Amino acid sequence: MEHDVGKWENILVFEISKFMAIGVLVWTLPSSLLVLIVSFISVVIKGRKNRKRAVGFFHPYTNDGGGGERVLWCAVKAFQEESPDLDCVVYTGDHDASPQSLMGRAIDRFGVKLHYPPKVVHLYKRKWIEETTYPHFTMIGQSLGSVYLSWEALCKFTPLYYFDTSGYAFTYPLARMFGCKVICYTHYPTISLDMVSRVRDRSSMYNNDALIAQSTWLSRCKVIYYVFFSWIYGIVGSCADLAMVNSSWTQSHIGKLWKIPNRIKRVYPPCDTSGLQVLPLERPPKTPAIISVAQFRPEKAHTLQLEAFSVAIRKLDADLPRPKLQFVGSCRNKSDEERLQNLKDKAIELKVEGDVEFYKNLMYRDLVNFLGNAVAGIHSMIDEHFGISVVEYMAAGAIPIAHNSAGPKMDIVLEEDGQQTGFLAQNVEEYADAILEVIRMPELERLKMAAAARKRAGRFSEQRFYEDFKAAVRPILSHASK
The missing domain is CATH 3.40.50.2000 (Glycogen Phosphorylase B;)
Incomplete structure (x- = not known):
């Protein structure tokens, strides 16, 4: 009983001390700060x-x-x-x-x-x-x-x-x-x-x-x-x-x-898998299109994609069709606009400007058309939290070439029924090799991989x-x- 009385006395003393401390703090606050605090509290209560x-x-x-x-x-x-x-x-x-x-x-x-x-x-x-x-x-x-x-x-x-x-x-x-x-x-x-x-x-x-x-x-x-x-x-x-x-x-x-x-x-x-899954898996035979769908932001590492594409072009077999790289993205502000222009300048520097196309702020229906014509989709952000664009590639029948980290590695570009669904890469050489492998791939093998990728994409539907x-x-x- 004495123990309980002592316990409640300690609690009472603590509470009184707390209120006294608050009182002293309020008393010593500058009047302008006190008014600000009171205004803040009144707005919150309202x-x-x-x-x-x-x-x-x-x-x-x-x-x-x-x-x-x-x-x-x-x-x-x-x-x-x-x-x-x-x-x-x-x-x-x-x-x-x-x-x-x-x-x-x-x-x-x-x-x-x-x-x-x-x-x-x-x-x-x-x-x-x-x-x-x-x-x-x-x-x-x-x-x-x-x-x-x-x-x-x-x-x-x-x-x-x-x-x-x-x-x-x-x-x-x-x-x-x-x-x-x-x-x-x-x-x-x-x-x-x-x-x-x-x-x-x-x-x-x-x-x-x-x-x-x-x-x-x-x-x-x-x-x-x-x-x-x-x-x-x-x-x-x-x-x-x-x-x-x-x-x-x-x-x-x-x-x-x-x-x-x-x-x-x-x-x-x-991910719009249902709308993209109705696209035919076959692709136009002449010019293989590789699509890159991402906002023009620094973390998306578009420059790496350009450099890898340039290396792949130089290594391309003479008897194979010359591919084209299509950048599709949006610009939020002036910095993104400048980044897009820098990419265009980089393409000229790498001497691939004739093989690279840039599309800004496309309507969804136009994006679907581009995805339906692409043999591959490229993604290069390190530690991309998920990677919606990678799933969209797979659903549309484009072989994904994604960064070997985070979402693409842990959740998306995984085997489906024992069949490979795409490629993972980390540097320019690995990306270039993956691009070449897709272009050199026999049509039957590409269709088999694209079908497995499309099936896996269904796990991430709307x-x-x-x-x-x-x-x-x-x-x-x-x-x-x-």
């Missing part, structure tokens, strides 16, 4: 009271044209089917976006037919998440900027469910403060353990400048920065009520960083995405409705 029965999709770039945007529209459609009573609201920084234009974009660019147009909330602070805003410490800058952008979004419209489809994990604690259930679809972690390892090993890549890689002192500083960021990223990510991930590789990294294994569900992204997606969100929806 937002919590005015929450709407809706799901808000935080997707600032609704014109990026990549696999992430496809996931957005398929996720909107899945919610419309699973909970028709929920409004679907898209937070976008594209000021010309309207409900009708976004619905039209979903069908024109991705073949996704929404049941009704989503509502739109326009954001005007998107510059705070653009990489050009942060020449240095870009990762932390964009992450903190996303909190500011999310503040604008949630102040304008507070939904019951906050759904991040762009990987802005730093916004999750704020959404929780506004009383939202936080759901996310994570294509890749903002930082991965592989990134930390590469900086430690002083490997030069698109996210590790050569100047830093060559300096022991700068590399050590960057390792400290990455380790600290990983710790913070783990904390904010753990605020998700449900984290859907797109591959085995992403699941492994997110699980280690966020430490919420019971709230992580693997849901492979929606229908499978809808089924797995709905199964993942159903417990969250049913729990909130009680």
